[in-house]
Amino acid sequence: MNFNFTEEQIQFKDVVKSLLADECTPSSIRDGWSAKKSFNQSRWNKISELGVLSSNLSEEDGGLGMDQVALSLMVEEMGYAGLPEPVAEQTFLVNDLMPLFTVGMKDEIKSIHESGNQYIALAHPLSPNPLFLDHAAALLLFDESTYQFILKEDLNFKPLASNDPSRELSAIDSIKKSISSSKNFETLNSAVTARGSLMTAALLIGLAQKMLDLSSAYVLDRNQFGKPIGSFQAIKHMLADIAVEIEFAKPTVYRAAHSLLDKNPKSNLHCSHAKYMSARAAELACKNSIQAHGAMGYTWEMDLHIYMRKAWSLMACWGNEDKQQDIIYKTLTASRDELGVLYTF
Amino acid sequence: MHLLKKEMQILKMKINFTKDQNIFRQEVRSWLVDNVPKKSLPSLDTKEGFEQHRQWEKTLNSGNWSMVTWPKEYGGRGLDLIQWLIFEEEYYRAEAPTRVNQNGVFLLGPTLMEFGTHEQKSKFLNAMATGDHIWSQGWSEPGAGSDMAAIRTTAVLEGDNYRINGQKTWSSRAAYADWTFGLFRTDLDSERHRGLSFILVPLDLPGVTVRPIPQLDGEPGFAEIYFDDVIVPVENLLGGDGEGWKIAMATAGFERGLMLRSPARFQQTAAKLLNLYIENEEHCSPMMQSKIVEAWAQSESYALSIYHTASKMLAGGSIGSESSLGKIFWSELDHMMHQTALKILGASAELSNSSEHDAAQWIKGFMFSYGGPIYAGTNEIQKNIIAERLLGLPK
Numbered sequence: 102m103n104f105n106f107t108e109e110q111i112q113f114k115d116v117v118k119s120l121l122a123d124e125c126t127p128s129s130i131r132d133g134w135s136a137k138k139s140f141n142q143s144r145w146n147k148i149s150e151l152g153v154l155s156s157n158l159s160e161e162d163g164g165l166g167m168d169q170v171a172l173s174l175m176v177e178e179m180g181y182a183g184l185p186e187p188v189a190e191q192t193f194l195v196n197d198l199m200p201l202f203t204v205g206m207k208d209e210i211k212s213i214h215e216s217g218n219q220y221i222a223l224a225h226p227l228s229p230n231p232l233f234l235d236h237a238a239a240l241l242l243f244d245e246s247t248y249q250f251i252l253k254e255d256l257n258f259k260p261l262a263s264n265d266p267s268r269e270l271s272a273i274d275s276i277k278k279s280i281s282s283s284k285n286f287e288t289l290n291s292a293v294t295a296r297g298s299l300m301t302a303a304l305l306i307g308l309a310q311k312m313l314d315l316s317s318a319y320v321l322d323r324n325q326f327g328k329p330i331g332s333f334q335a336i337k338h339m340l341a342d343i344a345v346e347i348e349f350a351k352p353t354v355y356r357a358a359h360s361l362l363d364k365n366p367k368s369n370l371h372c373s374h375a376k377y378m379s380a381r382a383a384e385l386a387c388k389n390s391i392q393a394h395g396a397m398g399y400t401w402e403m404d405l406h407i408y409m410r411k412a413w414s415l416m417a418c419w420g421n422e423d424k425q426q427d428i429i430y431k432t433l434t435a436s437r438d439e440l441g442v443l444y445t446f
Numbered sequence: 447m448h449l450l451k452k453e454m455q456i457l458k459m460k461i462n463f464t465k466d467q468n469i470f471r472q473e474v475r476s477w478l479v480d481n482v483p484k485k486s487l488p489s490l491d492t493k494e495g496f497e498q499h500r501q502w503e504k505t506l507n508s509g510n511w512s513m514v515t516w517p518k519e520y521g522g523r524g525l526d527l528i529q530w531l532i533f534e535e536e537y538y539r540a541e542a543p544t545r546v547n548q549n550g551v552f553l554l555g556p557t558l559m560e561f562g563t564h565e566q567k568s569k570f571l572n573a574m575a576t577g578d579h580i581w582s583q584g585w586s587e588p589g590a591g592s593d594m595a596a597i598r599t600t601a602v603l604e605g606d607n608y609r610i611n612g613q614k615t616w617s618s619r620a621a622y623a624d625w626t627f628g629l630f631r632t633d634l635d636s637e638r639h640r641g642l643s644f645i646l647v648p649l650d651l652p653g654v655t656v657r658p659i660p661q662l663d664g665e666p667g668f669a670e671i672y673f674d675d676v677i678v679p680v681e682n683l684l685g686g687d688g689e690g691w692k693i694a695m696a697t698a699g700f701e702r703g704l705m706l707r708s709p710a711r712f713q714q715t716a717a718k719l720l721n722l723y724i725e726n727e728e729h730c731s732p733m734m735q736s737k738i739v740e741a742w743a744q745s746e747s748y749a750l751s752i753y754h755t756a757s758k759m760l761a762g763g764s765i766g767s768e769s770s771l772g773k774i775f776w777s778e779l780d781h782m783m784h785q786t787a788l789k790i791l792g793a794s795a796e797l798s799n800s801s802e803h804d805a806a807q808w809i810k811g812f813m814f815s816y817g818g819p820i821y822a823g824t825n826e827i828q829k830n831i832i833a834e835r836l837l838g839l840p841k
Contacts, residue, residue, distance in 0.1 A: 102528050104461045104750070105757040170459050317837045332840040334826070337833030341774075344832050348771045352750035353743075359461050377743055426739045433720060433742055440742065441717030442535040442710040445749045446461055 102446070104352070106174065113167075114174040117153060121182035124148075127404040130183055130267055139185040139267040140233045145220075148188055154219055158196050162211065169197065173303045173358040180307025180415075183408050185267035187220070187232045193300040194223045194293060195241065197361075201289045203282050206250045213238045227297055228418040230261050230270040242273070243293060246286060249279040265410035295372040297419030299357045302372070302379035306351055308412040309379070309386035313343045315405055316390040319397075330393075339389040346382035353378045370432045377425040383412045384422075461753070463532070470525075471532050477509050478540040490546045491665035496580075496622040499546035503577030512575040513551045516559070520567060521575030527756040534708035549619055550574040550581035554627050554646075557697045561644075561685040570646070582620035584628025584647070584671060585694070587613060592827050594629070595639040595691070599673060601630035603687070606680050608632070608645060610653075610673040618821070620669035621658035624649060629690045642690035646682040653677075662813040707776050709749035715783050715811070716745040719790075722803055726790050737786040744779045748772070767835040770828035777818030777825060784812035 124144045133139035148154060157172050158164025176189045199207060210221060218238045222231035225243040234240065240256060242249045257274040317340060320331030330336050357375040360368035387409045391398035398405050416422070433440060463471070487502065488495035506512050507521060515530045516522025525533075545551065555574060558567055573579040590596040599612025610630060620626060626647050633641030649656060653676040658666030685693045719741050723734055751772070755765060787808040788795040794805045819825040833839040 102461060102463055102467060102753070103459060103757050103760075104753045105761055106459060110459075168458065313837070317839065321839065329840055331833070334830065337837075337839055338826065338829040340837055340839070341829035341832035344836060345771050345774050348768070349744070349747040349751050349775050352754045353747050355459070355754070356461060356750050359459055362458075363462070374743055374746060377739070378747055426736055429739045429743065430735050433738070434724065437720065437724070440720060442539050442713045442749075445713070445746060445753075446463060 104355070106170070106355075110171045110174055113156075113171055114178055116151065117148075117175045118178045118181070120147065120151060121178060121184060125182040125184050127183075127407055130185060130407055133185055134266040137266075137269075139269055140236045141186065142236075145186045145188075145236075148186070149219060154188060154191055155196065155214070157192055158199065158214075162199065163214065164196070169193075169299075169358040169361045170355060172197075173299065173354055176300060176303040177307040177310075177354070180304035180411075181311045183267070183308070183311065183411055187222070189300050189304055190223060190232060191220060193296045195221050197296055198289065198292055201285055201292060203280075203284055205280055206282070209239070209250055209280065223293075224273065225293060225297065225419075227294060227420055227424075230263075230272060233269050234258055234271040235269070240273075242276075242279075243290060247281050247283045248286065248289060249276070249281040251276055251279040255279065263414060265414045267407075267411065268414055291369060294420070295357075295361065295369045298372040298376035298425065299354065299361065301415045301419045302350075302354050302357070302375035304415050305376075305379040305383040305412060306347065306354055308408050308415070309343065309347050309350075309383040311408045312383075312386040312390040312405065312412070313340060313347065315408070316340055316343075316393040320393050323395075323397075336393055339393055343382070343386045343389050346378075346385050350375070350378035350382040367432075370429065373420070373425040373428045373432075376420055377422055377429060380416045380422045380425070383416060387412055467528065467532060470529055471536060474511075474533050474536040475540070477511065478536055478542055481505055481509065482540050482542045486541070487543050489663075489665055490544055491621065491661070491663075491667045493622060496546060499543055500577045500580060502543045503545070503547050503580075507576050512577075513555060516555065516571065516575070520559075520571035526760060528753070528760070531708060531710075531753065531756060535710040535713075538708075538710035538714045546619065547574060547577060547580050549583050549623075549627075550579065553583070553697050554581055557644075557693060558684065560696060561693050565681070566684065579625050580619065580623045582617045582623035582626045582649070582669070582671075584614040584617050584620075584626040586616045588615055591616075592824055594694075595642075597629050597631055597642060599630050600634060601632050601643060601645055601678070602634065603632065603680070608678045608680065608683070610645075610647065610676040610678060612673055614671040614673075616659075616668050616821075617671050618668050620649065620656055620671055621666040626671060627684070629694050632687050632690075636688075639691040641688055642694075643687050644684040644690040644693040645678060646684060647673075647676065647678050651676050651678070662816065663810055707772075709745065709752050709776075712745040712776060712779055712783070713749055715780070716741040718804075719783050719787055722787055722808075723790050725803060726792075729792055730790055734786065734790060737782070737789075741779070741783045741786065744775070745783075748776055748779065751775075767831050770823075770831045771836075773822060774819075774825045774828050774832075777815075780818050781815040784808060784815040788812055 124147055133141060152165055153175060155164040156167040160166045172192055179189050213221060220237045221239050221241060222234050222237040223241045224231040231240055237253055239253055240251045242251060255277040258271040259274060261270040261272050263270050320336050321329050323330050353375040357371040360371040390405055394403060394405055397403050487498045490496050490499040510523060512521055514523045514525040514533050518524050551574060555571060558570055585594060587597055587599060589598060599614060601608040601610045614628060617626060626649055629642045630645050631641055632643040653674040655672040656669050658669045661667040720738050723738050759765060791803060791805050791808060794800055794802060797805050798809050800806055834841060
């Protein structure tokens with residue numbers, strides 16, 4: 102039993118953190134908003150050079166063979182920075198599933214990776230509007246019983262506005278040509294659903310932490326009644342409540358990541374648990390952070406909403422709290438005897 | 447060239463029990479099966495129940511199970527925190543009696559281990575392990591609750607003794623306990639947290655008067671202690687004269703942190719709550735399902751967090767103000783679960799003698815759960831600690 106990270110995992114996380122601190126600032130995100138081009142190719146390339154995009158591909162596929170635990174730590178940092186580019190989506194939802202795709206699709210994906218443009222978008226009933234199709238080489242599309250691989254030139258799509266301007270979404274109009282399969286569908290669909298929950302959970306942890314840090318800094322800075330408002334208990338307690346929620350959501354994310362790695366039969370439950378806890382933490386972080394900022398928190402000018410908007414979107418897609426609750430409830434009642442003190446690990 | 451690649455040296459996180467840990471679990475389990483009383487003991491806050499619980503401490507000690515993390519020379523097994531968590535899981539699973547000496551084994555014990563002299567450790571730890579000394583806590587005073595630095599009970603050094611005068615209150619287990627530990631003002635000119643000392647006091651000394659206070663459930667779980675010229679030898683001072691505050695903070699850390707409330711307790715409640723709901727599903731609205739999920743999700747998270755913390759501590763880390771996060775989390779969780787249970791019970795939720803669906807047990811637990819957010823430092827005080835020490839907000 103060692104529920105702890107390796108030094109290497111922490112190092113990777115720190116490398117990603119410092120790159121994003123330089124490359125993904127609030128003003129660079131706002132630049133993307135004004136230009137309606139939130140996908141910053143140069144930032145994407147820098148992340149790619151670091152090896153993050155292919156980190157969890159096997160070494161024979163040109164990756165680092167890194168596991169989901171290390172990846173979830175890095176994804177947390179992407180959440181913290183409010184990274185617009187779909188790096189988490191690419192690593193968790195496409196690369197991590199490579200071994201499960203049909204040989205034909207795998208070859209297609211590999212040839213795209215080798216051609217230099219590494220981005221393949223994904224659409225699924227739980228997150229039906231793919232991100233940044235303009236920048237994608239292809240789309241993986243899941244419906245209720247099949248999955249398809251579609252080259253971008255074979256797609257007709259139109260833009261959809263998201264409440265988070267750094268999520269450029271599309272609606273699919275028509276498909277000219279695709280490789281379609283239903284082979285392994287149940288396995289693949291359950292794997293992508295679990296990863297969607299885990300990925301959004303890790304991003305939400307980072308976002309919640311960012312909102313808490315912004316709020317802590319703001320309440321130190323803002324004076325009323327002759328002192329920083331952060332010295333008032335009403336403010337302190339709101340922020341402490343966020344810290345508590347984050348603290349107890351985090352280990353659920355790391356456990357879920359470990360369960361995927363370990364092929365734990367309960368990994369779907371664990372991923373749902375992670376999303377459930379993280380969404381609640383992020384929801385409280387939004388509510389209490391805006392309150393701690395007062396009217397400033399309600400403005401476009403303050404950076405808080407950059408992260409809040411992303412959190413709202415990520416809470417909603419890949420299974421919101423209500424859906425995760427339903428999954429958890431059904432799993433618990435179906436395995437009542439395996440509940441309680443002896444079944445955590 | 448990928449920058450990350452050259453540093454690739456992954457030693458994987460492993461969150462499964464080892465073979466040895468599973469063997470240990472079996473050993474605990476089979477001992478508990480043979481030794482846990484078949485019929486649950488009377489409440490430990492009654493005279494009869496207290497003595498039966500003391501007897502249970504002796505039984506535990508006869509199997510060398512009083513405190514598995516203590517060194518062998520003090521009656522422990524020298525095991526690590528993960529093994530302690532395994533022990534606790536089996537303990538709650540077996541529904542073994544509440545630890546009447548938890549003030550001793552979980553709070554004073556670790557404090558003695560850190561600050562005690564060799565003589566103090568031999569004397570007190572062994573007697574604690576055998577159940578011969580059952581401990582109560584002596585922190586609060588009528589004028590010093592959340593503001594513990596306002597302590598006024600004095601201990602004046604006279605030769606080789608301290609002369610103690612004043613009053614402690616809300617002293618858990620003091621109604622029947624043998625000893626109390628707490629903070630006393632040894633420098634009469636001092637203010638606030640300076641000039642306080644950590645002293646161990648036998649409750650059978652002349653000048654000590656214990657007045658039990660009935661709690662919500664009618665039983666005397668805590669008491670007032672009056673000290674009227676009580677003479678205590680200087681050997682009972684723990685740490686240095688005037689260092690009491692620092693030592694007390696360490697004890698409070700143990701209480702809020704890992705030791706006092708192991709996750710097994712809450713996971714067991716969550717599992718029982720699910721079963722209670724399923725038995726009563728036809729009388730409830732589906733709304734209750736969300737509470738059942740919340741109970742499972744939070745108790746599971748608490749367990750994961752504690753294993754995460756224990757793993758970090760085994761790797762050389764330490765626990766500080768983070769323990770305040772846990773104290774808030776488990777105390778609110780415990781209350782939420784009991785509140786939910788009472789809603790599921792419907793009108794039977796007032797039948798304090800009913801054995802149906804263990805209604806009486808849930809009601810007792812419900813009342814007790816109101817204490818969680820208050821004892822060991824109220825949750826409001828914990829939030830101040832989090833804001834000031836973890837988030838860096840001003841006092």
